[in-house]
Amino acid sequence: MALTGLNLIGNISSGKGTTTFFAANPSTSKNLDTTFIEATNEEVNMAVEKAESAFSSYSSKTSEERARFLETIADEILALGDELISRCMAETALPEGRLIGERGRTMNQLKLFAKVVRDGSWADLRIDTALPDRKPLPRSDIRQMQLPLGPVGIFGASNFPLAFSVAGGDTASALAAGCPVVVKAHPLHPGTSELVGMAILNAARKTQMPDGVFSLIQGPSVEVGMAIVLHPKITAIGFTGSFRGGKAIFDAANKRSTPIPVFAEMGSSNPVFILPGILKKEKSNIAKGLAGSLTLGVGQFCTNPGLLIMDQSDDANDFLKELGEQIKSSTPGTMLSAGIKNNYTAGVNKLTEAQGVSLVASSSETETGNHAQSNVFTTGVHTFMQDHSLEEEVFGPTLLNVSTGNKAEMIKLAESLEGHLTATIHGTAAELQEYSDLIKVLERKVGRIIFNGFPTGVEVCDAMVHGGPYPATTAPQTTSVGTAAIKRFARPVCYQDFPQSALPVALRDENPLKLWRLVNGEWRRE
């Protein structure tokens, strides 16, 4: 399939604009073929108006029809074959194996949400039947369910060109909830985005979904993204990316004449706590595992471990030395773009120059092009707690160790942390009991607490929380990975004293879909 460089406004390919841009190969810094055309305001408006027009029809599709649509998107992505993988490799410098794996994850996400839609119980169905004889007043028949919000704007992420981009987790969960989607493609992989966008549109046609259920907007400027955020018919935003980008969208959305929710996942530095007992026993294994997690994908994961906290001790010194050796022998990889590399370099330089922070080790190979050296720095708890900027994410394979003096100091440090996506504790089972205070503190700081593991690798399942308190996200009460993400794109509506025939099928007495429902205080599915 030849790339067109056009915006996909529902079923119409459109390039009315005059601003053009190219994807670049991060390994060579050379532009790739295909001239992409940034969408005009008019095109953004058309996409959102089409999404609004499609809403009534799309949200009324049966769960079976919606599930088939999601599954067909997965099929169509696979049908893009090697072309998708090779274009994506060229645009991101991510290795083939990783992208084949990410494609699988993307397809699995779509299929998992198809299952959630088919099951239907996600809609939190609640029924209180009438009590006409109740004194002093009768009770009406009241029935509640979750309904889709309306057209949703989704921003593709740079670091997951498939699994958190055009047909990624946000899109899958919004489509699953019944919301048409307007995606703003990430400008670092516009070709990958167009290919996946075409796959979604093919799936929409094959499953008779309305024109406008999906549109793809291209363009590198802030304005084109903001045109989506500010459009009055957009009802929610999904975003994965930098704090700066997410916060700007959050602020703009709150200043609209009708504010809308922004589900922005803005990354974090994911503190890893290693307790003294386990350090004695498992030094080498943890050092190897941590080095692997730190350098995986050139450190370009939202859950990359950027902070390490250990009580000062000989064991801790030995551990740092061993981690340093691992890092020295790691192979630098190419980052996603020159811009990301520049930001990484700036972050590393800041640590290098920071008072009271010293370098433990760097990967040995000289940097070339957009290659990133891995680094481990170390500092003391007092320096760390006096300079909150040391807690900020350095997006890439760099970790800062913070030495604490004892358990109390470690807990004090934990209390001082801002919101993060994850926290990790390495300890013996006995230590986990002993440090239950630390867990209590971390429960308020993160969305996921990992025991004796590593934060990278986010399972897509019912129980996953990929989220956390601000500034990790702008929506700590939700998750962006896992089936609970569907709740972001819906709101409750209740029907009072409706005749059976006028109720949504899911709320009718006979429960033909055998959904779980809270009926007069009891969960049941008959």
Next chain:
Amino acid sequence: MALTGLNLIGNISSGKGTTTFFAANPSTSKNLDTTFIEATNEEVNMAVEKAESAFSSYSSKTSEERARFLETIADEILALGDELISRCMAETALPEGRLIGERGRTMNQLKLFAKVVRDGSWADLRIDTALPDRKPLPRSDIRQMQLPLGPVGIFGASNFPLAFSVAGGDTASALAAGCPVVVKAHPLHPGTSELVGMAILNAARKTQMPDGVFSLIQGPSVEVGMAIVLHPKITAIGFTGSFRGGKAIFDAANKRSTPIPVFAEMGSSNPVFILPGILKKEKSNIAKGLAGSLTLGVGQFCTNPGLLIMDQSDDANDFLKELGEQIKSSTPGTMLSAGIKNNYTAGVNKLTEAQGVSLVASSSETETGNHAQSNVFTTGVHTFMQDHSLEEEVFGPTLLNVSTGNKAEMIKLAESLEGHLTATIHGTAAELQEYSDLIKVLERKVGRIIFNGFPTGVEVCDAMVHGGPYPATTAPQTTSVGTAAIKRFARPVCYQDFPQSALPVALRDENPLKLWRLVNGEWRRE
């Protein structure tokens, strides 16, 4: 129990401030006894710091302990006896029967949330067990539950001095979720607030809850409320009141260095649609019912019907005439305060002076003191759609009829509406089918759709939605009445590969509490 006029900072009564104020009797405009002292910044800080200190202990209480606390609050409120009712009557001019009913509702809410807490399934428990042999990668054990946010600030409402004030729905749901609460008493009923606050503190002592689980802040100034909103340890706000107040809090909360959710219910004008078929059959019954709903509690309900929409016809004219007769013969009541009465008068004057709007009828008795006359106005669809301010709530017993020409115009009007709490449709069963388009539109505009009933009277049950799109609320994805309100004050956290003994009890394999849990994709309670 003698009123002290002091702030209740946990178990300490405190009046360090120099600003004082009084409650007034709305019937006489005379000040009541007891000088109340506005809280200082220092006192607000103390209250929030105490709440923060109490959080760890309070959130770790068993569900049984927390449920007993809620039930004991209900008992203690009842134990206040006539003193509560008579003080509340003096502060609000609401009649005894209404307040006794509202006290019952307040107690029932607390007991209902006790049941929810005891049941425990509200925490959306999700378990995906480990798959160590999965290829290419093993799956970790991942378990998710909802945890309380932290200290919550709650603003008491003027119009529900018991059920939506100090121990009202927001407080009950926040305490149920495990959050300590700092209540800002509504300055129109500080004595009622102090009595109920003492009841909560008595209950806290009797059930061994930590000092700081509840505090009561007094004061009429904007600053004292904002001091709560802006305190860094406050994690969410519950508010019921005016659009201006709610929006100011929403904006301030979003501008904090750590933004927090604001669950503000800001009222609405609750459109009532009467379809032509039912109008022929049930004119008198609907007119009587609507007049009753309009004048109930002097129109001072968030769900008061302020807009009526009918296609122009002889039946519609007859209906308006009949509604007018009902209104003429209704008895004016005393509003909650001189301020509320002044705002009401301004709203009525605006309608009186609006081009293209005419008066149908007013209650006949001359207004005295803070008495409010009831009014029915009428206008045409074009006037209405050209002046969006006609859609704004007039808080009190005034209704605006809007005449539409036909079904298409009625739907167009519905599409033009902003967010409201409720919409009501009167129709025959056949009309409900015929107007399914209207229902589809209203599903996007409101939280509750009522068929052949009236919007006042909000049942407290599992299925209730008291909420709706902005500007009715700042949190359309939640409800402020009903058991689903507990979700506002919690967020999901997941535990990865935790040993059984370190997991919260609700997530352990044996499920000792017999909670509903989503285990490997199946809801079960074994």
